[in-house]
Amino acid sequence: xxxxxxxxxxxxxxxxxxxxxxxxxxxxxxxxxxxxxxxxxxxxxxxxxxxxxxxxxxxxxxxxxxxxxxxxxxxxxxxxxxxxxxxxxxxxxxxxxxxxxxxxxxxxxxxxxxxxxxxxxxxxxxxxxxxxxxxxxxxxxxxxxxxxxxxxxxxxxxxxxxxxxxxxxxxxxxxxxxxxxxxxxxxxxxxxxxxxxxxxxxxxxxxxxxxxxxxxxxxxxxxxxxxxxxxxxxxxxxxxxxxxxxxxxxxxxxxxxxxxxxxxxxxxxxxxxxxxxxxxxxxxxxxxxxxxxxxxxxxxxxxxxx
Amino acid sequence: xxxxxxxxxxxxxxxxxxxxxxxxxxxxxxxxxxxxxxxxxxxxxxxxxxxxxxxxxxxxxxxxxxxxxxxxxxxxxxxxxxxxxxxxxxxxxxxxxxxxxxxxxxxxxxxxxxxxxxxxxxxxxxxxxxxxxxxxxxxxxxxxxxxxxxxxxxxxxxxxxxxxxxxxxxxxxxxxxxxxxxxxxxxxxxxxxxxxxxxxxxxxxxxxxxxxxxxxxxxxxxxxxxxxxxxxxxxxxxxxxxxxxxxxxxxxxxxxxxxxxxxxxxxxxxxxxxxxxxxxxxxxxxxxxxxxxxxxxxxxxxxxxxxxxxxxxxxxxxxxxxxxxxxxxxxxxxxxxxxxxxxxxxxxxxxxxxxxxxxxxxxxxxxxxxxxxxxxxxxxxxxxxxxxxxxxxxxxxxxxxxxxxxxxx
Numbered sequence: 001x002x003x004x005x006x007x008x009x010x011x012x013x014x015x016x017x018x019x020x021x022x023x024x025x026x027x028x029x030x031x032x033x034x035x036x037x038x039x040x041x042x043x044x045x046x047x048x049x050x051x052x053x054x055x056x057x058x059x060x061x062x063x064x065x066x067x068x069x070x071x072x073x074x075x076x077x078x079x080x081x082x083x084x085x086x087x088x089x090x091x092x093x094x095x096x097x098x099x100x101x102x103x104x105x106x107x108x109x110x111x112x113x114x115x116x117x118x119x120x121x122x123x124x125x126x127x128x129x130x131x132x133x134x135x136x137x138x139x140x141x142x143x144x145x146x147x148x149x150x151x152x153x154x155x156x157x158x159x160x161x162x163x164x165x166x167x168x169x170x171x172x173x174x175x176x177x178x179x180x181x182x183x184x185x186x187x188x189x190x191x192x193x194x195x196x197x198x199x200x201x202x203x204x205x206x207x208x209x210x211x212x213x214x215x216x217x218x219x220x221x222x223x224x225x226x227x228x229x230x231x232x233x234x235x236x237x238x239x240x241x242x243x244x245x246x247x248x249x250x251x252x253x254x255x256x257x258x259x260x261x262x263x264x265x266x267x268x269x270x271x272x273x274x275x276x277x278x279x280x281x282x283x284x285x286x287x288x289x290x291x292x293x294x295x296x297x298x299x300x301x302x303x304x305x306x
Numbered sequence: 307x308x309x310x311x312x313x314x315x316x317x318x319x320x321x322x323x324x325x326x327x328x329x330x331x332x333x334x335x336x337x338x339x340x341x342x343x344x345x346x347x348x349x350x351x352x353x354x355x356x357x358x359x360x361x362x363x364x365x366x367x368x369x370x371x372x373x374x375x376x377x378x379x380x381x382x383x384x385x386x387x388x389x390x391x392x393x394x395x396x397x398x399x400x401x402x403x404x405x406x407x408x409x410x411x412x413x414x415x416x417x418x419x420x421x422x423x424x425x426x427x428x429x430x431x432x433x434x435x436x437x438x439x440x441x442x443x444x445x446x447x448x449x450x451x452x453x454x455x456x457x458x459x460x461x462x463x464x465x466x467x468x469x470x471x472x473x474x475x476x477x478x479x480x481x482x483x484x485x486x487x488x489x490x491x492x493x494x495x496x497x498x499x500x501x502x503x504x505x506x507x508x509x510x511x512x513x514x515x516x517x518x519x520x521x522x523x524x525x526x527x528x529x530x531x532x533x534x535x536x537x538x539x540x541x542x543x544x545x546x547x548x549x550x551x552x553x554x555x556x557x558x559x560x561x562x563x564x565x566x567x568x569x570x571x572x573x574x575x576x577x578x579x580x581x582x583x584x585x586x587x588x589x590x591x592x593x594x595x596x597x598x599x600x601x602x603x604x605x606x607x608x609x610x611x612x613x614x615x616x617x618x619x620x621x622x623x624x625x626x627x628x629x630x631x632x633x634x635x636x637x638x639x640x641x642x643x644x645x646x647x648x649x650x651x652x653x654x655x656x657x658x659x660x661x662x663x664x665x666x667x668x669x670x671x672x673x674x675x676x677x678x679x680x681x682x683x684x685x686x687x688x689x690x691x692x693x694x695x696x697x698x699x700x701x702x703x704x705x706x707x708x709x710x711x712x713x714x715x
Binding site: 063064065066081145148152153157245246247248250255256258259260261262263264265266267268 | 383384412413414415416417418421422425426427514515516517520521523534537538540541542544617619620712713714
């Protein structure tokens with residue numbers, strides 16, 4: 001088959017695969033240890049600064065109300081969210097983070113789909129690249145906080161058949177809006193990456209543009225795609241949280257941050273629990289993308305990995 | 307050779323691509339500028355209320371109602387007791403009795419209710435009068451149809467030991483203010499005391515919490531009676547281990563110094579008010595909302611629970627405190643609930659017009675026309691409710707006593 005030569009390059013010798021998995025596991029547990037040590041160090045620094053603040057004047061306030069003790073934050077997790085309710089702050093944050101994650105993943109998927117489509121169109125038609133790319137870049141210069149109310153305002157009036165646009169869709173749209181850009185630019189570079197010789201070879205096989213896309217351009221764009229996916233995932237999380245804050249959509253971590261921040265005067269530790277929730281959300285989405293990365297690059301030689 | 311031909315074609319085509327994009331952008335805004343939902347709603351009400359004359363009665367008792375008219379209300383912030391009357395009217399069926407299906411849209415950090423209203427995103431909006439007047443001056447066609455909050459709830463809170471007991475004592479102190487158009491009462495008070503905001507006081511941008519005051523980073527903090535002031539009284543005093551007490555603070559109420567500005571009001575679209583169907587909608591909405599506020603005057607605990615049941619994150623004692631303080635802003639309404647007192651309106655306009663902030667900017671540059679507010683709907687609502695024997699002035703209103711718990715729980 002015409003693609004045999006291309007495929008051969010990307011398939012590693014079968015023998016190295018199992019040892020590769022073992023190495024990954026080992027490396028994984030070591031980096032987990034380092035990560036935990038890093039968290040421990042941050043906790044130590046936090047408490048040290050607080051302790052020093054009692055004796056030396058610090059450039060910032062280190063009182064318990066501005067910088068609550070780490071154990072106060074941990075115990076705040078177990079407190080009921082509102083007195084009399086069964087849900088603890090921790091459970092509320094987890095469910096909010098989960099809700100935000102659904103929105104972020106939804107936005108991410110839409111963003112990736114749109115980004116890929118744009119990249120393919122821009123790669124295929126030079127006029128599209130010239131005509132669209134400036135808009136793609138300009139789209140990211142619009143400040144999100146200006147965009148969010150606008151999208152909600154327009155969205156409130158959209159009704160497609162029985163489907164009534166809800167602010168949830170607005171949040172997803174904003175997440176997708178941030179997520180599509182890194183992906184479309186990254187994918188475009190990736191699709192344009194094959195060397196002239198590979199392209200000439202494909203042409204000499206009389207490969208159709210579709211075949212070239214599937215068998216040459218997509219595989220060779222993966223090293224560009226993977227980092228782009230990571231940036232997109234992070235952007236969709238940021239987009240979700242900011243859109244939630246900005247539009248006040250209920251149920252997610254962004255709204256929770258604002259609500260808890262308003263209670264900071266009397267319950268300073270609570271807002272930190274929500275901040276941890278936002279961090280965990282970001283890490284979780286990053287982990288999902290890393291899993292995707294492992295799957296996509298399973299056949300790539302290590303040194304080729306971006 | 308091929309390259310040259312290709313690049314010329316490319317240039318033409320990329321121009322075309324831009325053109326298509328521009329066209330589709332225009333088409334998009336065109337189709338969204340008019341709402342199909344509005345038209346059908348208008349038709350429905352026109353056919354529904356064949357007995358137009360009895361509309362006031364209809365709004366109060368609502369006998370003949372085949373299909374609910376959809377209406378939406380945009381709030382400035384998340385669900386909380388500040389908006390209790392609307393949630394009560396919805397949950398207790400006052401809107402439904404007026405043949406309305408009201409959707410209450412919560413606000414957010416970047417949601418400007420009067421802008422949402424002006425853009426057609428909602429049928430009604432809640433907004434403070436000065437900010438709404440500023441939007442009106444910039445072209446938003448909006449009208450104040452019900453002044454639910456009769457008085458300002460803005461305070462300046464300082465430590466009892468600071469010696470700040472009136473705006474005259476601001477001289478030489480660090481005075482916190484929220485900015486974004488929430489600071490004009492402070493500037494008006496300073497001007498009244500003959501203080502120069504640029505030189506005589508140090509004005510500090512304040513967060514929407516009271517930490518800066520508790521940490522003594524500022525001498526006096528801006529606070530709403532129903533929210534931030536309660537936050538102070540819910541915090542634990544590290545010296546005593548007990549909650550802070552009202553005696554620990556000095557409170558300056560701007561309304562007492564004649565510089566209060568009107569706050570929460572119901573705003574409607576000026577353009578649509580010429581449409582009888584929308585007028586009818588507005589009338590029914592205002593009347594039913596008043597019923598909600600009257601209910602909350604008499605049943606603060608139940609209304610606080612309704613608000614919490616609608617998803618408010620505020621603790622029970624904080625919610626009840628807010629309900630009670632908001633009641634104090636609404637009641638008594640000497641002229642009837644929602645009626646705009648022209649003296650208060652004029653004071654708000656006067657301050658908005660003549661008080662420059664640090665950037666020498668005033669809220670508005672010219673006095674708003676008389677059309678900026680109307681008492682037509684509030685008066686009709688009061689008349690209809692009074693005809694049913696409802697007390698719409700709250701002359702005998704007495705607030706309850708709320709004990710705040712730690713963290714508002």
